[in-house]
Amino acid sequence: MTEEKILRPISKTSPEKYSEGTAREEGALKPTTRRSFLTGAASAVAAATVASTTGAVAASLEVQPSSKSMGRTTVPQGYGMPSKYEDHVTRNRTDVYVNKQNYSDWSMTPIQHQQGIITPNGLIFERHHAGIPDIDPDTHELVIHGMVRQPMRYTMDNLMRYPSVSKFHFMECSGNGLTDWLAVKSKTVQQTHGLLSCSQFTGVPVSWLLDEVGLESGAKWLLFEGADGSAHARSIPIDKALDDVMLVFASGGEMLRPENGYPLRAFIPGWEGNTSVKWLRRIKVSDQPWHLRSETARYTDPMPEGKFRQFSMEMECKSVITNPSGGMQMQGPGLYELQGFAWSGNGTVKAVDITTDGGRSWRTADLEGPVLDKCLTRFRYRWNWDGGPAKIASRAVDSTGYVQPTVAELAENRRIAGFVQHHNGIFPWAINTNGEVSNAIA
């Protein structure tokens, strides 16, 4: 592949965009070819067939109905919603595991549809342990106590009266990729990588409040505890808390959604999402961690000789190609822009490399600014697909010099069996000669 071919301008006959080969029908993901034909038109035969049956491709333009009528009125007040034609862009529960109840469950962000680095609030992934509480902010309180000079309580009005800070960060569940280590389980990137979201989070540095209560000598750990039915709690080292942890009440410019912790959650940049305790009601200061079920029996990594690695908090450098990705249909040979996201819980993304030959050779992708600390970074790479079988993948490098590993490299030191978290391996997609894109992890 030459640089000339890669950078060739998109011609009018080239496809402008991928179409997605899946649609939601009766709650299940089923392949459909109709939509890809409608938006494709790469094949003259296909275009002619579609034109004769649907009129979607006409010889000459006609004035559209929208130009010949009045639209909807402006309502006195209301909350705007996406176009009805975008109703396929939804958070979806896992279709690999079937949970017998949906209170302790999760749903994933459709990152294949995400444009730019910010996840719309209604699409931020969910993980709950006892359902979603609807908490009245007028009655919600936060208490800070334990090894402090003066225990304190804060209403939401109290907390929101402080000067606030707003920071762009990604958030990723430690279980992102859980189902697809060694064998293909998931079809789409939403299912393989959708426990990932990014927003601008607004709140108060927890260090400000710790300064008010006054840490006693020897204080080393904080307990963050939620007001939900699981009273979910995690132990957080105080050094991290003093560095960049926030108590947030807003994301993406508005108050948190109930499913994301309304009216108050912890936000711990770069760490597994489980530590950013939602519906935060209590912070307790101590000299040692609590070793709760959520940090011994869960959220730990199986290791050789039957051991488990504990407190593996940072989400290490990772990337994935979202366009094209599993379930999509290429629209004939020609120029494509490979797009995706890279991120690191240990700093900024320094570089992203792309392979289109299954990892034999790699080329450097373009990073699209802003490139921010512990934040999704978008990458782009122009590629001329020759129509033959291909295996594409991305590999990210972060500001510490850490290079995203393969699953095989991760497996050298970890026991990849059972419920394995912290999957940051390179993730390949296969493209066959029919242009079908599929999960190629194994």
Add this chain to the structure above:
Amino acid sequence: MQLHKITIASGLALALSFSGAFAGNFKPAVSFGSPITEADIAAWDIDIQTATGKGLPAGSGSVAEGKALFNAQCIGCHGVDAAGGSQYGSMVGGKRPLTGGGYPYAPILFDYIRRAMPMNAPQSLSNDEVYALTAYIYALNEFIAQDAVLDAGSLAAVQMPAHVRDGFIVDDRPDTAATRCMEDC
């Protein structure tokens, strides 16, 4: 609103400064919270330092009391003898979280039941009842005797199997050192 905040931030002495993530944002020398006593926090103060048992409350419960309570409130999801039911798998035997390697310290189960169980009515059990349920599950796993009674002292003293107790390592990542090969990889 924003102007109001700026006035507060710049008009008062600044107590803390940060060179890191919040560089340029200083804590104002104000406090908008209210003091509270530990006594007034008691109803929320449910955490246990599971390695030492610190925080375990007064009260006690027997294996037999736990079995009766389990059969009344837990059996629907967890099954007869906690061997697995309509919602969840077995809590007895070689799988996680018990003998298979999830609970290095005995008070972990007490802490979890007290904060989150039963799922349809969390924080509804008395401390005596939580001790009793903990005793029942641990007796099923043969960590304690069938006639045992657990309280703060005896629960903290229960030793989990050695391979579980010593089965944890602290985060040692990065555990890979991949290189950025570009050609003939």
